[in-house]
Amino acid sequence: WNFETDALVWQNQCLSRAYPTDLLVIDELGPLEFERGLGLQSAFQLLKAGLYQMALVIVRPEYVGKFISMNSTGSSIEVISIAGADMDETACILLKRILSFKSEADLNKKPEG
Numbered sequence: 001w002n003f004e005t006d007a008l009v010w011q012n013q014c015l016s017r018a019y020p021t022d023l024l025v026i027d028e029l030g031p032l033e034f035e036r037g038l039g040l041q042s043a044f045q046l047l048k049a050g051l052y053q054m055a056l057v058i059v060r061p062e063y064v065g066k067f068i069s070m071n072s073t074g075s076s077i078e079v080i081s082i083a084g085a086d087m088d089e090t091a092c093i094l095l096k097r098i099l100s101f102k103s104e105a106d107l108n109k110k111p112e113g
Contacts, residue, residue, distance in 0.1 A: 019051035
């Protein structure tokens with residue numbers, strides 16, 4: 001793979017301005033981020049800051065353990081393996097989980113005023 005340095009800088013700049021947000025989506029963290037210290041490095045700072053309600057982070061399977069061990073926010077992490085899964089089924093699973101989380105957040109929201 002070849003990566004344009006300017007494109008990586010731009011991605012990190014965009015990502016660093018992506019909060020606060022309800023749903024943070026990061027696609028994907030892999031060898032570039034974990035082994036080479038390149039790629040979406042701002043994703044790690046953004047995740048640590050916790051300025052989101054829910055994060056959907058795609059992580060290469062071989063880095064899931066490392067990603068979980070980096071969790072210093074105390075937030076719960078749910079791993080959904082999609083290796084070999086049907087994409088329509090996977091999309092339904094993720095949508096249900098996001099909607100379920102949204103419903104839980106709405107129930108726990110304090111009334112304004």
